[in-house]
Structures are given as structure tokens and as C-alpha cells.
Amino acid sequence: MEFFTLENKNGMKLKLTNFGGIVSEIHVPDRDGTLADVTLGFETVEEYQDHNDAYFGAIIGRFGNRIGDCSFCLDGTYVSGLHANDGKNHLHGGKRGFDKVVWDAEEISGDGFTGVKLSYLSKDGEEGYPGNLQATVIYKLTDANEWVIEYEATADKTTVYNPTNHAYFNLAGHAGPSPLDHELQINSEFYTATDDGGIPTGAIVPVAGCGMDFRQAKAIGQDVDEAGVVSSRGGFDHNWVIDKRPDEFALAATAWDPKSGREMKVYTTEPGVQFYSGNFLDGSLKGKGGTVYQKRSGFCLETQHFPNSPNIGHFPTTTLRPGEVFKSKTVYAFGVR
Numbered sequence: 001m002e003f004f005t006l007e008n009k010n011g012m013k014l015k016l017t018n019f020g021g022i023v024s025e026i027h028v029p030d031r032d033g034t035l036a037d038v039t040l041g042f043e044t045v046e047e048y049q050d051h052n053d054a055y056f057g058a059i060i061g062r063f064g065n066r067i068g069d070c071s072f073c074l075d076g077t078y079v080s081g082l083h084a085n086d087g088k089n090h091l092h093g094g095k096r097g098f099d100k101v102v103w104d105a106e107e108i109s110g111d112g113f114t115g116v117k118l119s120y121l122s123k124d125g126e127e128g129y130p131g132n133l134q135a136t137v138i139y140k141l142t143d144a145n146e147w148v149i150e151y152e153a154t155a156d157k158t159t160v161y162n163p164t165n166h167a168y169f170n171l172a173g174h175a176g177p178s179p180l181d182h183e184l185q186i187n188s189e190f191y192t193a194t195d196d197g198g199i200p201t202g203a204i205v206p207v208a209g210c211g212m213d214f215r216q217a218k219a220i221g222q223d224v225d226e227a228g229v230v231s232s233r234g235g236f237d238h239n240w241v242i243d244k245r246p247d248e249f250a251l252a253a254t255a256w257d258p259k260s261g262r263e264m265k266v267y268t269t270e271p272g273v274q275f276y277s278g279n280f281l282d283g284s285l286k287g288k289g290g291t292v293y294q295k296r297s298g299f300c301l302e303t304q305h306f307p308n309s310p311n312i313g314h315f316p317t318t319t320l321r322p323g324e325v326f327k328s329k330t331v332y333a334f335g336v337r
């Protein structure tokens with residue numbers, strides 16, 4: 001296992017390890033050009049191996065977020081026995097998901113970017129999923145201050161695939177003041193309602209008039225407690241349906257820290273984004289530089305297909321068939337305002 005540090009012509013830096021494809025540092029300039037590391041994480045691979053229960057910076061697979069009751073029906077075959085690691089449900093790929101495996105890594109570069117190509121063969125039956133799945137994830141850092149993620153995969157049996165990245169952000173710096181005063185705008189009119197276990201029921205609910213409404217930018221903290229009441233999930237931890245055409249590469253969300261001026265725009269080909277306000281962080285994790293990560297000290301914008309899709313026929317499909325090539329792209333673009 002090793003670390004790679006990418007640097008662009010503006011001095012922006014991104015550090016990652018091939019353990020879990022974890023991005024451990026992202027150094028971004030503020031409006032005065034001062035760099036800060038805006039992602040939560042640890043310093044060593046050992047810490048990520050031992051206690052990255054929060055999934056800091058990691059690739060999530062085979063399936064981002066939850067699958068209800070650890071089972072689903074796929075082309076008439078009942079797939080059961082996914083690992084139950086969230087009550088009776090399956091979360092983020094199971095016991096040893098893509099966040100905990102060692103990826104093959106190859107450094108790459110091209111016009112205006114440097115990067116790392118990560119590859120992993122997930123064997124037939126791994127964590128209960130059918131088919132050998134050959135997955136690649138390319139991380140690029142561009143001279144336009146973008147972190148680009150390109151996912152590809154093929155499988156030799158019909159299976160499901162829904163990868164994402166679980167980076168936590170605080171645009172004031174990972175050790176900085178709470179991001180609850182960041183302004184967030186989500187390009188979405190609907191979210192997928194869940195049961196008390198965070199499993200989408202299939203209902204697609206308008207955000208209008210409730211705390212889930214981020215059509216206009218507002219502070220993350222403004223309605224965070226109301227969201228907890230609405231959903232029993234203790235804050236924002238939901239999938240928003242991005243207002244775009246299928247496969248269109250479009251803006252999903254914009255986060256902005258008024259104090260530092262740092263802004264992050266999230267673009268994706270994916271139909272959904274899980275906005276998670278770091279509700280389960282509780283001060284028990286000590287990260288980089290001894291920073292203690294308190295409740296809601298970082299937030300995630302995980303681009304994805306909707307959680308529990310294999311059980312909800314009218315959600316965009318996560319089925320991957322032999323002969324098909326899965327492709328997905330997400331960009332976190334940093335700037336100042």
C-alpha cells in the first residue's frame with residue numbers, strides 16, 4: 001500500500017492511497033490564495049485499516065448506500081445474503097467493501113492533469129454479489145482545480161453496481177470551524193423518502209416547503225434538526241434526485257464557505273446525490289494533526305444511483321449485464337467567490 005500526491009500548476013494538492021482508494025488530503029486555495037486541506041481523514045494507512053468506520057475519502061462499492069434486508073431479485077433470481085452491517089440492512093458494500101480492499105495503482109498523466117488509475121477485481125460472490133466485477137476508478141487533478149473521478153466496470157454475470165466516493169468536506173479546512181454555516185444549493189426538486197432504517201421506500205417526494213429544500217442556497221445548519229425529525233435519521237442523510245436528463249453530465253450541488261470564499265461545485269452523470277451532514281461523527285475519531293472530528297464537522301455529497309434501487313422497479317436501474325460497460329463520472333470543482 002502506498003500514498004500518491006498529485007499537484008497541479010496552481011499548487012493545489014490531492015493525496016490518496018490505493019488502500020480503499022482513499023483520498024486523504026485535498027489542499028485548496030481560499031480567496032487570498034492560502035491553501036487549506038478541506039477533507040477529513042487520517043495520516044496513515046494503518047488508521048484507515050483500523051477504524052475508518054466513517055468511510056473518510058473512500059471508494060464505496062459494490063453498492064453505495066443501503067440495500068434493504070440484504071436482498072433483492074435480479075432477473076428472476078433471488079440474491080440474498082449480502083452482509084448485514086447496518087441493522088438488518090446492507091450498507092456501502094458490506095463487511096469488506098471497496099473502501100477496505102487494496103487496489104492496483106498506476107500513475108497517469110495527460111493534457112492539463114495528473115492522476116492515478118485504480119483497478120480491482122471483485123470476485124464472484126464477494127460480499128454476496130453475483131459475478132466477477134472488474135472495476136476501475138480514475139482520479140485526476142486538473143489545472144482547473146478539479147478533482148475528477150471516472151468509474152468503469154464490466155461483469156461476467158448479471159449483477160448490480162453503484163459506486164461512489166465518501167469524501168467529507170469542510171471548506172474552512174478539516175480542522176476549521178464547523179461547516180454548518182456553509183451555504184449549500186442542490187439542483188433538485190425531489191428526494192427519495194426512507195423508512196427509519198434509511199431505506200428508500202420508493203416514494204419520490206417534492207422538497208418544496210420543507211427542510212429538504214435546497215433549491216435556493218441556504219446554510220447547511222439552518223434546517224438540519226428539522227430534517228432529523230422528518231426522517232428519524234438525525235440530520236441530513238438522504239438521496240436527492242438531481243434535476244437533469246439520464247446520463248447528462250450536470251451540476252448537482254454547490255457548497256460555499258462565506259468566510260474563506262472557497263466554493264465547491266459537484267458535477268455528475270449520476271441521477272442522485274446523498275447529502276450527508278456528518279451526523280454520526282461524535283468526537284471519537286482523532287484525525288490528521290490530532291484533530292477530533294465532532295458531530296457534523298464535515299459533510300458528504302456522494303453522487304450515486306438511488307439507494308435500494310435493486311428493490312425499487314421505478315428507480316433508474318443499477319443492473320450491469322455481461323457485455324455492457326458501466327461508466328460514470330463525477331467532478332468536484334474548486335473555486336472562490
Ligand code: GLA
Nearest residue numbers: 053054055065237274276280
Ligand atoms: C452514508 C450513510 C450514512 C452513514 C454514512 C457513514 O452517507 O447514508 O447513514 O452510514 O454513510 O457513516
